[in-house]
Amino acid sequence: MGVVTPGFHGRARSGNPRLPPGQYLAEDFPVLSAGPTPRVRTETWEFTVTTEAGEKHTWNWAELMALPSEKPTVDIHCVTQWSKLDTRWRGVPVDTLVGGLGTEADYVMVHSYGGYTTNLPLADLLDGQAWIAYEYGGKPLTPEHGGPARLLVPHLYFWKSAKWVRGLELKTRDEPGFWENAGYHDYGDPWREQRYQGD
Amino acid sequence: MARTAVSGRLAWRVARLAGFRDETPTARTLVFDLPGWPGHLAGQHVDVRLTAADGYRAQRSYSLAAPADGDRVELTVQRVADGEVSEHLTGPYAVGDPVEIRGPIGGWFAWRPTDPAPVLLVAGGSGIVPLMAMIRARRAAGVRTPFKLIYSLRTPAELYYADELRTPVAGLDVTYVYTRELPEGRPGLPKRIDVATLNTAGWPAEFGASCFVCGPTGFVETVADILVALGHDPHRIRTERFGPSRD
Numbered sequence: 001m002g003v004v005t006p007g008f009h010g011r012a013r014s015g016n017p018r019l020p021p022g023q024y025l026a027e028d029f030p031v032l033s034a035g036p037t038p039r040v041r042t043e044t045w046e047f048t049v050t051t052e053a054g055e056k057h058t059w060n061w062a063e064l065m066a067l068p069s070e071k072p073t074v075d076i077h078c079v080t081q082w083s084k085l086d087t088r089w090r091g092v093p094v095d096t097l098v099g100g101l102g103t104e105a106d107y108v109m110v111h112s113y114g115g116y117t118t119n120l121p122l123a124d125l126l127d128g129q130a131w132i133a134y135e136y137g138g139k140p141l142t143p144e145h146g147g148p149a150r151l152l153v154p155h156l157y158f159w160k161s162a163k164w165v166r167g168l169e170l171k172t173r174d175e176p177g178f179w180e181n182a183g184y185h186d187y188g189d190p191w192r193e194q195r196y197q198g199d
Numbered sequence: 200m201a202r203t204a205v206s207g208r209l210a211w212r213v214a215r216l217a218g219f220r221d222e223t224p225t226a227r228t229l230v231f232d233l234p235g236w237p238g239h240l241a242g243q244h245v246d247v248r249l250t251a252a253d254g255y256r257a258q259r260s261y262s263l264a265a266p267a268d269g270d271r272v273e274l275t276v277q278r279v280a281d282g283e284v285s286e287h288l289t290g291p292y293a294v295g296d297p298v299e300i301r302g303p304i305g306g307w308f309a310w311r312p313t314d315p316a317p318v319l320l321v322a323g324g325s326g327i328v329p330l331m332a333m334i335r336a337r338r339a340a341g342v343r344t345p346f347k348l349i350y351s352l353r354t355p356a357e358l359y360y361a362d363e364l365r366t367p368v369a370g371l372d373v374t375y376v377y378t379r380e381l382p383e384g385r386p387g388l389p390k391r392i393d394v395a396t397l398n399t400a401g402w403p404a405e406f407g408a409s410c411f412v413c414g415p416t417g418f419v420e421t422v423a424d425i426l427v428a429l430g431h432d433p434h435r436i437r438t439e440r441f442g443p444s445r446d
Binding site: 007010011035036080081115178197 | 208255258291298416436
């Protein structure tokens, strides 16, 4: 236990087993990003998977919409300590986009419109754990929440769920993305409170 | 993009309250003694952790309000309704009481006195805190980098750092925008920051200013969109948002 601050009691202990340590429940959906919100038109939107050999596979918006979608309902956890339970999304599983590529890569750098990047292991995007999401709460995803499409990886802190996603770069070596370069954790497991490098 | 690599573990350190100043009836600047503090850049933030006698912990992020100054660290905390941390820090928390602090965090929303580009700071409410750290860092470094601050607040009573901002500083222009209630004697009507405000009180886009925007999400979205529309390079617009939820 850390140093006790005299007179501090805190609010009622929720004991909600779905809240990772250090998180509190948010009723709204706060926004966190480092710069202006890019406005990306679906007419020009493209999504590219680049393999470690440099092969590119690209989908436009119509092609993404034509792929089978899923409607996951998931809990999300932001490193700024809010969590939101039972959020409803619609998107294409990353398995569908990456599954047939026969890659040897272990890592992925996610690229976004606007220049944002984030890194994570490829295994965390597969087996039904991640989606390219384009609807939230039954409506098209708005630009401030990452629309037209964002990555959704709900089992990691939410900065890994890159907004305005434009591609996945498959890599054999892990390299830090935008927030990771600024000291945030390379993996970001909310249940182990991996907020910053070294946590 | 400029980056600050942070290596090694961010350790929790014990900080004790050395003094405080009330900025408004609901906001308090806390000055901590924090032995071993490694220093920070203006604009960075820290995590503050409070532990109750039964081991319950609560942790929140707060912007640093002043530039690095040895073992002294300043935060300004806005009391939030039902905010378990902010209510304690702006109320019963007394001189000598410990908390734990770790940081500094965030190297993107940060201003370095060695950067010669003109600076535009746009604050919404308590979003002034990290921007005030930049104004103070400019003064502490003795540099003449031209600064403009546009500070949007609901009423004159919500003004932080009033005496300090009222004192004229060469090379720092301050513009206030009141959204609900104007100071006595000020002509016009309350309004929100708009294209005209940023066009007249900001820098022309071709000056290549570094823009720092901090405030509630909707405010930051609006200001950043206008700056982009006015021709500012999106990569020179750095934002820090706090949700409308809680501290």
